[in-house]
Amino acid sequence: MQMYKHVMFASDLSQSCDAVGLKAKEIAWANSAKIIMVHIVIPFEPGFSSSINAIADAVTQAVPPLEQFAKSGLEIQAKRLGLHDAKLLVGIGSPKREIVQIAQERDVDLIIIGGHGLHGLDYILGSTADGVLHRAKCDVLIVRMRE
């Protein structure tokens, strides 16, 4: 199978998304594709009373440790899943936008992302998966996660 050359696994770093990563690994292997593992850090959620300066300070202080934490999280997850050759990338910003942006920059032809939670009879895709689906220029595989 040579349908995909660059497969992206969008990870939220949780153990429950290991199943998504394992599917990404199998698909990449079957396609002899490169695998990119991505986690997006949301830098800051401003409170209603924050001043511009307080926001600027918080962003400057918060992003580097969060980015480092995410990088370590990706390394640990990649090791756990045996994704030794995966390219690990941390983005900062809106997850849906960053995932699609990085996918385009890296010529990704398949994004693999988990579909969270069951609400009544319907799955809640989550705004990230939903946003990726509507923005991505490539194929998207939604993997159902058992919780």
Add this chain to the structure above:
Amino acid sequence: MQMYKHVMFASDLSQSCDAVGLKAKEIAWANSAKIIMVHIVIPFEPGFSSSINAIADAVTQAVPPLEQFAKSGLEIQAKRLGLHDAKLLVGIGSPKREIVQIAQERDVDLIIIGGHGLHGLDYILGSTADGVLHRAKCDVLIVRMRE
């Protein structure tokens, strides 16, 4: 790769969804999976002024030829794609509900469906693909269709 045992290709019978069918074929082959090809017939769109009897008559008369037409359409598409071993199924009703219903009845673990059209920067998934995504209990692969 043995991730999927029953792969469903949801077809709108158009030539532009042949690319979706070819991906379904490759994925089924790589997984040694059975492939089910499905098209759903929407039986009737009542006009505002239709009486109950007129609707009942129209439904009774319209469904068998439409179903037959869809079956022929599936056969032609299956032949065109070399899907000689595919199980061909025609459902009647709401496409998103029927696709998910048939998928559950047939133990489908991956539904493959086309994502239509580009509207500005965003893809329009179409209400069928969107509905399937939110209802399906299994993985869903959205294949981008070039138009």
